[in-house]
Amino acid sequence: MGFWKTWFSTSEAVATTKTTSLEEMGREATGTPSPSNNASTGRSAERIVFSTERDIDLYELEELCDAVGWSRRPLRKVKKAIEHSFLVASMWQVRGNKKRLIGFARATSDHAFNATIWDVVVHPDFQGRGLGKSLMKYVLKKLRSEEISNVTLFADPHVVDFYRSLGFMSDPEGIKGMFWYPH
Numbered sequence: 001m002g003f004w005k006t007w008f009s010t011s012e013a014v015a016t017t018k019t020t021s022l023e024e025m026g027r028e029a030t031g032t033p034s035p036s037n038n039a040s041t042g043r044s045a046e047r048i049v050f051s052t053e054r055d056i057d058l059y060e061l062e063e064l065c066d067a068v069g070w071s072r073r074p075l076r077k078v079k080k081a082i083e084h085s086f087l088v089a090s091m092w093q094v095r096g097n098k099k100r101l102i103g104f105a106r107a108t109s110d111h112a113f114n115a116t117i118w119d120v121v122v123h124p125d126f127q128g129r130g131l132g133k134s135l136m137k138y139v140l141k142k143l144r145s146e147e148i149s150n151v152t153l154f155a156d157p158h159v160v161d162f163y164r165s166l167g168f169m170s171d172p173e174g175i176k177g178m179f180w181y182p183h
Contacts, residue, residue: 020050020138047094048102048131050138054088060101067123082106086115086146089139091122091131102126103135107143107151115143117153136166 058075066072082088091103102123109115117139122132143151154177155163171177 045095048134049092049094049099050135051090051092052088052142053090054082056082056088056090056101056104061104064101064104064121064123067125068121070121081118084108085118086111087139087142089135089142091135091138093126103131105135105139107139109143109146109148111146113148114150114152115148117151120153132162133166136163140166 058078061078062072062075085106086109087107089105090101093100093102103121103126105117105120107115107117117136120132120136120139122135140151153163153168155168
C-alpha cells in the first residue's frame with residue numbers, strides 16, 4: 001500500500017462538495033490561464049472545475065468522445081452505464097457563465113473493497129497540460145474517501161505509460177485478467 005500512502009494520508013481532507021475547482025485540489029496541472037492573465041487581455045477568466053454530479057448532457061459527452069476518436073455507443077446504454085456507476089467524475093472549463101465538458105471518467109465498485117475506472121477521456125485541446133492527471137487524482141481521491149483500497153482499470157496500449165506515471169502497474173502477483181465475450 002506504499003503507493004496509496006504517498007498520495008492519500010489520513011490527515012488529508014477530501015472535499016465533500018459535488019464540485020471542486022482545480023485550485024481547491026492543490027493544482028498540479030499547468031497551462032490553464034490564470035484569471036489575472038485573462039483580465040489584462042479582456043477575456044473572461046477561465047477555471048477548470050471537477051464535479052461528481054451525474055447530470056451530464058449525453059450529447060455533449062458524445063461530442064467529447066468523438067473528439068478523441070472513440071467509437072460511438074448507443075446513448076441509452078451510456079445513460080444506463082452512468083446511472084449504475086459508483087462514481088461519475090466530470091471536468092469542465094468555465095468561462096463566465098459558460099461551461100464546457102472537457103473531461104470525464106467513471107468507476108464501478110462493489111462499494112467495499114474494489115473499484116474499476118472506465119471511460120477516462122480528456123478533450124484533445126486540453127491534453128498535455130496535466131489535466132488528465134488531475135482528473136485521475138480527483139477520481140482516486142474520491143474512491144479512497146469511500147475506503148476503496150483496490151482500484152483497477154483497463155488501458156489501451158498508447159496510454160499505459162500515462163497510467164504508470166500515476167502509480168498503476170500490471171498486477172504484481174502476475175495474475176492475468178480473463179474475459180468472456182458472447183460468440
